[in-house]
Amino acid sequence: MGDYGFRISKAGVDVKTGADKDMIITSKYPNLKGSLSGFGTKTVISGDTDIIAIAHGLGYTPFVKTFINPIDSIDFPNVYNQMPFYSDGPTDHLYTFSYADATNVYISIFQWNSSSISGDNRTYNYKYFIFIDKGKL
Amino acid sequence: MGDFGAAVSQKGYDVKTCADRFLVYSSAFQTLKVFNTYSVSTTIPATTSTASFTVDASTNVFTSVGHGLSNGQVLNFTSSDTLPSPLLEYPDAYYYVISATTDTFKVSLTAGGTEIDITDAGVGTHDWYQDTNGIQIDHNLGYLAPFFIVYTGSTTAGRTKSYFFTVENDTIPCFQYNNSMHIFVDDLFDSSNSSAGDTVYFTVYQFLDDFSTISAQNINTELTSGSSSTDYGLRISKAGYDVKTCADIDCVLSSSFFNQIVHMKGIALSSTVAHNLGYIPNFIAYEHIATISGLRYNASFISADTTNINFAWGGNNYYIIFKDKING
Numbered sequence: 132m133g134d135y136g137f138r139i140s141k142a143g144v145d146v147k148t149g150a151d152k153d154m155i156i157t158s159k160y161p162n163l164k165g166s167l168s169g170f171g172t173k174t175v176i177s178g179d180t181d182i183i184a185i186a187h188g189l190g191y192t193p194f195v196k197t198f199i200n201p202i203d204s205i206d207f208p209n210v211y212n213q214m215p216f217y218s219d220g221p222t223d224h225l226y227t228f229s230y231a232d233a234t235n236v237y238i239s240i241f242q243w244n245s246s247s248i249s250g251d252n253r254t255y256n257y258k259y260f261i262f263i264d265k266g267k268l
Numbered sequence: 269m270g271d272f273g274a275a276v277s278q279k280g281y282d283v284k285t286c287a288d289r290f291l292v293y294s295s296a297f298q299t300l301k302v303f304n305t306y307s308v309s310t311t312i313p314a315t316t317s318t319a320s321f322t323v324d325a326s327t328n329v330f331t332s333v334g335h336g337l338s339n340g341q342v343l344n345f346t347s348s349d350t351l352p353s354p355l356l357e358y359p360d361a362y363y364y365v366i367s368a369t370t371d372t373f374k375v376s377l378t379a380g381g382t383e384i385d386i387t388d389a390g391v392g393t394h395d396w397y398q399d400t401n402g403i404q405i406d407h408n409l410g411y412l413a414p415f416f417i418v419y420t421g422s423t424t425a426g427r428t429k430s431y432f433f434t435v436e437n438d439t440i441p442c443f444q445y446n447n448s449m450h451i452f453v454d455d456l457f458d459s460s461n462s463s464a465g466d467t468v469y470f471t472v473y474q475f476l477d478d479f480s481t482i483s484a485q486n487i488n489t490e491l492t493s494g495s496s497s498t499d500y501g502l503r504i505s506k507a508g509y510d511v512k513t514c515a516d517i518d519c520v521l522s523s524s525f526f527n528q529i530v531h532m533k534g535i536a537l538s539s540t541v542a543h544n545l546g547y548i549p550n551f552i553a554y555e556h557i558a559t560i561s562g563l564r565y566n567a568s569f570i571s572a573d574t575t576n577i578n579f580a581w582g583g584n585n586y587y588i589i590f591k592d593k594i595n596g
Contacts, residue, residue, distance in 0.1 A: 230434075
């Protein structure tokens with residue numbers, strides 16, 4: 132039986148003969164489908180682990196992708212990093228990762244710094260993407 | 269000249285005027301396609317062993333008298349000075365035992381695979397460690413492709429949570445080669461929540477796309493659009509599913525959900541890649557380890573700002589930058 136479906140190729144690639152990987156989209160292979168995304172800011176005291184919970188409403192454990200941005204770190208630049216992000220600087224230490232269950236997505240941020248000049252707090256921006264695709268099959 | 273093609277916007281966004289990043293699909297941009305998803309498991313090793321070894325570079329044979337190893341077991345190596353070339357020290361590579369006899373063996377990067385061609389005997393004292401179990405997924409794509417790994421729990425911890433590329437406070441050792449990807453679980457895996465002998469479970473998303481270059485292009489940048497309360501859109505179901513009645517999760521594509529549209533991708537020859545989006549984009553990137561021709565997920569080594577994605581060190585690192593904005 133023929134291969135029925137939907138196929139759109141990249142510019143310059145013959146849609147009838149091109150490889151699947153050179154398709155813009157093909158009904159043969161699904162895309163990850165984003166359900167919810169969000170952004171937030173959290174200040175964490177040195178030595179504390181703060182866990183941010185985000186309700187996703189899916190009723191099952193979804194696939195999640197997250198990013199962290201240390202705003203005022205002495206050692207880590209003000210850029211966005213994929214999570215999990217684990218790094219030890221001369222002064223600042225940051226261990227952050229994300230996980231999900233059937234109810235929430237969680238962003239865990241543990242920071243410890245030995246600075247006596249800038250204080251014990253550090254502030255972070257975080258970004259999350261929650262997909263309807265399952266994290267646990 | 270106008271932009272010919274097809275586009276589908278997210279719900280609530282005008283398809284004619286919305287910014288590129290609010291499109292679910294556009295014939296101008298590629299999307300990330302899931303080749304396959306896998307539910308896999310292995311056990312946390314309950315016993316470990318170690319011993320010293322020598323290697324004959326002319327035959328690729330490792331000698332370690334009475335080693336007790338079996339084909340398919342996973343090893344990592346350390347040295348007091350320099351390992352035999354091209355072996356890499358733990359944790360930069362893991363190797364599988366092949367051609368085992370009572371006192372000798374060879375190694376490969378894949379179970380039952382091609383033996384590593386050893387080119388010198390190294391310097392100093394070398395040790396092997398058997399404290400790791402490996403999961404090998406043979407996708408047979410023939411090229412390096414992006415992947416995601418989700419740790420979903422263990423016998424002791426239960427299976428109620430999923431962790432992206434991590435077990436608490438540690439990145440999961442994982443490697444991608446041209447035809448297979450690998451997850452490695454050592455005796456200390458998830459030690460806070462799990463025990464030796466536990467079965468540990470993973471979900472793996474293996475993507476079809478390669479890292480051939482797509483240069484940045486923009487159609488509409490950073491524009492907002494009028495809202496719409498009507499749910500018009502596009503829906504394509506997976507093979508075997510009725511597009512009118514299937515669950516959203518069984519769709520290949522649906523305008524009800526945002527998509528990871530590719531802005532640009534490729535292999536970075538330097539430590540920065542300019543994305544020219546004017547905001548900080550969603551991205552995925554992997555460290556390329558040339559010696560083993562493989563990719564490793566290493567989040568601490570890559571970051572993004574409003575101009576570039578940045579690698580901690582240069583040298584053929586693989587990346588995909590999406591249209592989604594992450595700074596806000």
